[in-house]
Amino acid sequence: MTEAYGRRLGERFQVENAPAIVTRALRTAELAVTEIRCDSPLHEMCGPIQQEDAFLIGLHLRDFPNREYWEAGRRASVCDVRAGESCLHDLKRVPTALFDKPYHSLAFYLPRAALDVIAEEANAPRIRDLSYEPGVGVNDVTISSLGSLLLPALSHPDQANRLFVDHVLLAVGVHIAQTYGGMRPMSQPTRGGLAPWQERRAMEILRANIKRGVALKEVARECGLSMGYFSHAFRRTLGVAPHKWLIEQRVVLSKEKLRDDELSLSDVAAECGFSDQSHLTRAFRQTVGVSPGAWRRALKR
Incomplete structure (x- = not known):
């Protein structure tokens, strides 16, 4: 101490x-x-x-x-x-x-x-x-x-x-x-976008709540921004809306879970924050181009 x-x-x-x-x-x-x-x-x-x-x-x-x-x-x-x-x-x-x-x-x-x-x-x-x-x-x-x-x-x-x-x-x-420490930023944030610390904090909170989700206003508050400005700045910085980015992260996580043959597609959906198997299938197909079942079968081949 x-x-x-x-x-x-x-x-x-x-x-x-x-x-x-x-x-x-x-x-x-x-x-x-x-x-x-x-x-x-x-x-x-x-x-x-x-x-x-x-x-x-x-x-x-x-x-x-x-x-x-x-x-x-x-x-x-x-x-x-x-x-x-x-x-x-x-x-x-x-x-x-x-x-x-x-x-x-x-x-x-x-x-x-x-x-x-x-x-x-x-x-x-x-x-x-x-x-x-x-x-x-x-x-x-x-x-x-x-x-x-x-x-x-x-x-x-x-x-x-x-x-x-x-x-x-x-x-x-x-x-x-x-x-007294001579601190100078290495680069400026995208004009109208999130500052580097806000981007890191936002992604940290979204990932921590990947299963149950989190209210956008809570993420915005952690970044010191209004909900409307945060949503605009997030899209400007990362190229997608916060909800879309979270879905993409859930799909990334689902790929890891699909490697475990003991997990059913329903189990994978629940583990990754999707409401049900069909929700997982729709999001997975839109992001990856094939269904999660087909992706899992391709892994075995």
Whole structure:
């Protein structure tokens, strides 16, 4: 379990109350933000955070003059960090700082897994590293603005709109990937079509529901589009309507099932999401040109 957000991060800063918000907006990776505040510091080094392939982006909400900072055991230049400035920290390099003055900041947790997903959904190469100068504050207006949007949610997490928080944290991740990771899409989506991540997500959902089907509005919602626009964009990108594409995938699956002689045509139809054997036969004949029975007999020959 990571120590890079919430209560466990607060312990490293010797802070009892460290409100945090965690999101799985990327499905396979967590993003988080933690508020760290201390008005009476103990004049000690912050406890070491467990090494992991992740980054912390600290947004300072209070001036911190003459900040002393170490990374990978090397002391960085002593500098003043102003309210509104951000500092990047690589958790593989064991960042450590001396907290001898009152401080207040937001710490955004951005693991490598999240950067990988962000790059994949932007159809961009994976990000190798982030570009930053250790210990130096950067006046990044985007991070400052997005951070200010999260302060009310951190103060009253029970009243926070989860969808809004998800979007803000994801926006921070995308901004970091582009600004400090140099993320650039490899190609642009078809004009009027789906973005690469929307195409992948749509096909993922349709395949996962190949037997029972899925409402088009649910797929469109997962892609952040209206049902009408999604249907048009899907056809523009893949050349067929979503329903037609799903039928084609069912036919592909039925070819695999037909290799099993123990399955009757009715069984194959049920396994592949067709309403009955005649539905399978019609769709199979339209797509392949022969009936499933003839295709199975040809396999034996």
